[in-house]
Amino acid sequence: MRSPLLALIAGALASVLFAGTAHAAPVAADPFSPVLTKNPIYKTGELGTETCEEQPLQRDDLDGARVYLEFLLDCLADSWREPITKAGFTFKEPKFSVISKPGAATGCGKFPRGAQAVYCPNNKKITFLLDPYILSEPTELFLMAVIAHEYGHHIQDLTGVLNIVDRYKGKSKARIYDEARRVELQAECMSGAFIGSVWHSLGRRDFDFKYIVQTAQVGFDDGIHGKPANIAWWLQRGFDAESPSACNTWAAPKGKVR
Numbered sequence: 129m130r131s132p133l134l135a136l137i138a139g140a141l142a143s144v145l146f147a148g149t150a151h152a153a154p155v156a157a158d159p160f161s162p163v164l165t166k167n168p169i170y171k172t173g174e175l176g177t178e179t180c181e182e183q184p185l186q187r188d189d190l191d192g193a194r195v196y197l198e199f200l201l202d203c204l205a206d207s208w209r210e211p212i213t214k215a216g217f218t219f220k221e222p223k224f225s226v227i228s229k230p231g232a233a234t235g236c237g238k239f240p241r242g243a244q245a246v247y248c249p250n251n252k253k254i255t256f257l258l259d260p261y262i263l264s265e266p267t268e269l270f271l272m273a274v275i276a277h278e279y280g281h282h283i284q285d286l287t288g289v290l291n292i293v294d295r296y297k298g299k300s301k302a303r304i305y306d307e308a309r310r311v312e313l314q315a316e317c318m319s320g321a322f323i324g325s326v327w328h329s330l331g332r333r334d335f336d337f338k339y340i341v342q343t344a345q346v347g348f349d350d351g352i353h354g355k356p357a358n359i360a361w362w363l364q365r366g367f368d369a370e371s372p373s374a375c376n377t378w379a380a381p382k383g384k385v386r
């Protein structure tokens with residue numbers, strides 16, 4: 129059975145429920161699996177997207193926002209297909225659906241209140257919340273960062289990372305939280321890597337990305353996604369490298385994965 133925490137991996141502003149069913153074992157000193165620390169995805173070089181054009185996005189336009197995200201999903205597939213294949217895995221696009229209020233079925237339970245988007249490994253689907261609030265003042269680059277983060281979870285799924293992390297047996301609570309943060313920060317880094325790789329084709333000012341990083345920096349710490357300063361750090365790190373090689377959170381010092 130899939131664990132409640134990672135069955136539903138939420139994006140920005142997430143509040144994932146933690147069931148606390150772990151064994152009361154001491155903090156595991158076991159090293160992480162090589163699937164996590166030495167995954168071949170780290171050696172595939174820069175993401176190869178040539179161009180990614182953003183679609184115009186108006187206020188209060190649900191269909192327009194959906195189209196905006198669908199274009200990005202095409203760009204994300206173009207970016208990740210080659211590295212996934214090069215690393216010896218089978219590439220498959222995720223499923224995608226848009227909802228207008230929390231509570232909808234995701235394949236991993238109900239969409240949690242407070243989340244913007246989730247990825248469910250059971251059905252390999254990204255569910256994105258486009259409610260009237262976000263549509264009233266849509267920030268395109270924020271939506272891009274969220275969809276690219278969820279795509280990062282899909283990449284973790286395709287490369288075997290989620291499968292390893294999603295086994296709770298014998299892990300202490302501290303260990304489970306540590307792994308959850310490394311998963312989230314890795315997805316954040318992969319989001320940055322994608323945005324960095326297509327940045328030249330977006331025709332944006334550098335300040336636009338700085339604004340997204342600054343927004344991450346002043347977020348809140350929910351115990352799962354990492355401290356805001358670390359979220360911002362991994363996002364920027366991925367952006368600068370334009371490659372998943374920068375995203376090995378499993379070999380990172382403790383201070384960077386808190």
Ligand SMILES: [Zn+2]
Nearest residue numbers: 137138139315
């Ligand atoms: Zn996430």
